[in-house]
């Protein structure tokens with residue numbers, strides 16, 4: 397068996413005595429789509445924050461490709477090949493859509509403000525590669541014709557696609573999507589699904605957090621379930637659908653809220 401791409405071991409995080417994440421361990425295989433599901437407040441986004449360095453874990457270890465990420469800053473983790481999107485979509489409304497993608501790339505390509513100011517050879521090479529990558533990704537998400545429009549004109553679902561494209565700019569080893577289709581209409585959900593499938597076929601690895609269980613069950617080879625900060629199931633979509641603890645966790649809660 398090859399080493400896992402991502403390994404999380406014993407992650408813990410408490411807020412004022414509440415265990416947001418308690419002893420969560422999992423690993424992901426390269427080239428796969430893994431889903432993480434669970435009721436509201438079960439610790440999914442906090443787990444993503446711990447893995448990507450946006451919050452410091454109280455305990456636990458994370459490694460990417462066998463390299464420890466624990467204690468690194470978010471930019472260092474991004475540079476090492478792990479990118480993410482946020483549940484509350486983050487795009488710069490006043491910047492052109494293409495510029496949003498270039499900004500995402502600059503945060504990871506190692507060129508600094510001095511390179512940009514001097515338009516150094518390194519900057520120009522990185523800039524032209526980034527523009528080509530941005531064009532390719534905007535084409536993939538169906539926004540190529542709007543590349544020069546400010547991101548503020550986009551619908552909520554389209555902004556989520558810009559965030560996805562931004563996360564893919566540096567060709568990450570793994571991308572984590574926190575609720576890519578929450579609040580997105582059903583037709584667009586199918587479009588997002590097709591985009592993720594194409595990326596996966598090209599070799600991209602994903603961890604996808606979602607409340608839309610049907611969406612992730614169709615896409616994923618593996619499903620991790622959290623409830624009240626703990627992992628309660630981890631298996632194939634079929635195994636997880638049949639798991640008693642999972643049915644119980646969702647009982648009395650909505651499996652697919654319209655927007656969460």
Ligand SMILES: Nc1ncnc2c1ncn2[C@@H]1O[C@H](COP(=O)(O)OP(=O)(O)OP(=O)(O)O)[C@@H](O)[C@H]1O
Pocket residue numbers: 411414415416417434435436437438439440441442443483656
């Ligand atoms: N910064 C914070 N301060 C205090 N409590 C927090 C903070 N962030 C998260 N929590 C709490 O930690 C728990 C887990 O929250 P988290 O956002 O990780 O859940 P989630 O599974 O992503 O939920 P949702 O599906 O609603 O997005 C919740 O009880 C939440 O209120």
Ligand SMILES: [Mg+2]
Pocket residue numbers: 440441442483
């Ligand atoms: Mg969340």
